[in-house]
Amino acid sequence: MAKKILLEVVTPDKLLLSKEVDVVVATGVDGEFGVLHGHVPFLSSLAIGEMRFKDGNDTDYAAIAGGFAEVTGEKVTILAEAAELAREIDVDRAKSARERAQQRVEKARAEELDYLRAETALKKAMMRLKVAGRAGGGMS
Amino acid sequence: MAALRDIQNKIAAVKKTRQITRAMNMVAAARLRQVQERNERFRPYAAKFSEVLGSLSEGIDSEAHPLLAQPEQVDRVALILITADRGLCGSFNMNLILKAQKFMTEQKSEGREVDFYAVGRKGIEFFARRKVEFAQKLPGVMNVVDFDLATQVARMGLNAFLSGEVQEVYLLYSRFHSVASQVPTVEKLLPISPEAVGDEDESSLEYLIEPSAEEILVDLLPRYINVRVYSGLLETSTSENAARMAAMDNATKNCKDLIQDLTLAFNKARQAAITTELMDIVGGAEALKAG
Numbered sequence: 493m494a495k496k497i498l499l500e501v502v503t504p505d506k507l508l509l510s511k512e513v514d515v516v517v518a519t520g521v522d523g524e525f526g527v528l529h530g531h532v533p534f535l536s537s538l539a540i541g542e543m544r545f546k547d548g549n550d551t552d553y554a555a556i557a558g559g560f561a562e563v564t565g566e567k568v569t570i571l572a573e574a575a576e577l578a579r580e581i582d583v584d585r586a587k588s589a590r591e592r593a594q595q596r597v598e599k600a601r602a603e604e605l606d607y608l609r610a611e612t613a614l615k616k617a618m619m620r621l622k623v624a625g626r627a628g629g630g631m632s
Numbered sequence: 633m634a635a636l637r638d639i640q641n642k643i644a645a646v647k648k649t650r651q652i653t654r655a656m657n658m659v660a661a662a663r664l665r666q667v668q669e670r671n672e673r674f675r676p677y678a679a680k681f682s683e684v685l686g687s688l689s690e691g692i693d694s695e696a697h698p699l700l701a702q703p704e705q706v707d708r709v710a711l712i713l714i715t716a717d718r719g720l721c722g723s724f725n726m727n728l729i730l731k732a733q734k735f736m737t738e739q740k741s742e743g744r745e746v747d748f749y750a751v752g753r754k755g756i757e758f759f760a761r762r763k764v765e766f767a768q769k770l771p772g773v774m775n776v777v778d779f780d781l782a783t784q785v786a787r788m789g790l791n792a793f794l795s796g797e798v799q800e801v802y803l804l805y806s807r808f809h810s811v812a813s814q815v816p817t818v819e820k821l822l823p824i825s826p827e828a829v830g831d832e833d834e835s836s837l838e839y840l841i842e843p844s845a846e847e848i849l850v851d852l853l854p855r856y857i858n859v860r861v862y863s864g865l866l867e868t869s870t871s872e873n874a875a876r877m878a879a880m881d882n883a884t885k886n887c888k889d890l891i892q893d894l895t896l897a898f899n900k901a902r903q904a905a906i907t908t909e910l911m912d913i914v915g916g917a918e919a920l921k922a923g
Contacts, residue, residue, distance in 0.1 A: 502676050502677045502680055503677060503779075504674050504677045504678075504779040504782075504859070504862060505670075505673060505674070505778070505779060506673045507673070507676055520842055521842075521843055521847075522842055522843055525842075532840055533838060533839045533840065534839060534840045534841075534842070535684065535688070535839040535840070535841045535842070535848065536841070536842040536843075536848075537842070537843065537847065537848050537851045558851075559855075560684065560848060560851070560852065562680070562684055562839075569680060571677060571680055571681060571684070573779060573783070573855065573858070574779075
């Protein structure tokens with residue numbers, strides 16, 4: 493087995509995760525990228541998207557609401573203003589957030605106002621739901 | 633015996649006050665711990681953030697981003713004042729308010745207009761009574777200080793700055809030195825001065841950067857304002873609870889002193905009453921004997 497890489501997910505509220513894993517796949521603004529041990533130093537903006545990491549046969553998911561990732565050979569640090577592990581996502585809350593966001597988008601479209609912000613909120617809510625769906629699926 | 637009863641009532645009242653101040657002291661102490669924990673949890677994020685920002689912004693000139701652009705001439709600034717929502721914390725709010733007044737006077741003497749933004753009910757009430765106009769106000773939010781609030785406050789500043797309404801944005805908050813000392817502090821939030829960003833340069837790693845340093849910076853700089861505002865809010869909240877804890881501790885002590893004095897007065901009065909009564913009896917007996 494190849495060497496492991498330390499994954500840390502840091503948000504303003506807490507250190508969400510600190511774990512040795514085999515591989516990390518995150519969504520950058522230019523698309524998904526995967527990181528293994530010994531990756532060259534790398535810095536990327538993260539889009540609103542999912543991140544998955546694999547340790548042995550376990551794959552885990554997290555929703556990242558934008559931020560950036562810093563990669564050194566031994567460590568991946570993900571700095572996100574908000575991030576949630578798949579199993580910790582409150583689906584009901586995410587659903588109501590999605591509905592609110594949808595209404596906002598409709599309204600913003602009509603008035604050409606704050607469209608970007610409303611759309612971002614919608615994206616975040618949908619991503620959370622998608623990632624939450626993953627937790628229900630294949631993992632223990 | 634009206635005087636005696638009065639003193640007794642007063643003692644009972646002070647005792648009740650002491651109960652309240654003691655409870656408030658304990659609540660403030662618990663909250664102080666909570667906020668400090670929050671601060672602890674925020675520190676890794678803030679540290680990592682300024683590290684990455686520092687390594688990115690090397691060699692970036694002030695043209696690169698509107699938030700870095702230093703204005704040629706300043707004739708309007710924004711002040712964001714953070715105070716507590718509640719009183720009973722000594723001179724905490726007043727210190728912040730006085731600092732805000734001083735700041736505004738200074739800016740006006742330099743011929744600059746000040747747009748006033750206030751967070752926290754105490755500051756808002758004070759300036760509303762003095763008919764100061766608010767550009768925006770957020771009352772009743774200091775109970776739970778979280779990152780969402782910071783984003784909200786930061787957005788007020790960013791909007792004012794980016795729309796060109798103001799050329800500079802200042803944040804007035806209370807810096808927490810220790811439980812005994814909290815200092816009102818004014819910090820320039822915008823434009824971001826390059827020195828403030830680039831002070832961490834020990835990271836020698838050459839990064840591959842995606843999509844590009846400039847584009848990441850565009851993403852990062854507004855977030856940097858969020859980080860700054862959040863730490864300001866946390867500091868203020870910490871200070872508030874520390875100040876309240878100290879104030880309530882003092883109040884409890886004063887109650888104790890007051891109770892002691894009152895008890896003494898009560899005993900004296902009681903003794904005096906007994907003595908008077910005795911004198912009467914003795915006087916009466918003497919009179920009878922003489923008669």
